[in-house]
Amino acid sequence: MAGQEFRKFLPLFDLVLVESSEAETVIKGGIMLPEKSQGKVLQATLVAVGTGSKRKSGEIQPVSVKVGDKVLLSEYGGTKVVLDDKDYFLSRDGDTLGKYVD
Known part of the structure; x- marks a missing residue:
C-alpha cells in the first residue's frame, strides 16, 4: 500500500518505511543549536507500509498507520535504508509511539 509517489520499495508484513524529518537547528527563541546538541530526530513521515502481520488464527492484523x-x-x-541516495528507516508498526493529528 505504498503512496503514488513511492513505488521503489514495499515493506512486508507489519513493517513501515519512514522518511525522517530534518533536525531543528533553531529553537523557538531564535537560538541556533550546535550539531552535537540537536540529538536524534524522532519525528518522521510514512512513505510506504506493509499489509500487516498474520495472527495465529490466520487472519491479517492491519497496520495502524497509513502513508x-x-x-x-x-x-x-528501525534499520537505515538508502534508496536513490536518500536515507529512510524501516521499522515495525509497533515501534511507532504515536501519530500527529492535524
Missing part, C-alpha cells in the same frame, strides 16, 4: 501520516518513533528502533 502520509506524521509519526513519532522509538529512539532505538
Whole structure:
C-alpha cells in the first residue's frame, strides 16, 4: 500500500518505511543549536507500509498507520535504508509511539 509517489520499495508484513524529518537547528527563541546538541530526530513521515502481520488464527492484523501520516518513533528502533541516495528507516508498526493529528 505504498503512496503514488513511492513505488521503489514495499515493506512486508507489519513493517513501515519512514522518511525522517530534518533536525531543528533553531529553537523557538531564535537560538541556533550546535550539531552535537540537536540529538536524534524522532519525528518522521510514512512513505510506504506493509499489509500487516498474520495472527495465529490466520487472519491479517492491519497496520495502524497509513502513508502520509506524521509519526513519532522509538529512539532505538528501525534499520537505515538508502534508496536513490536518500536515507529512510524501516521499522515495525509497533515501534511507532504515536501519530500527529492535524
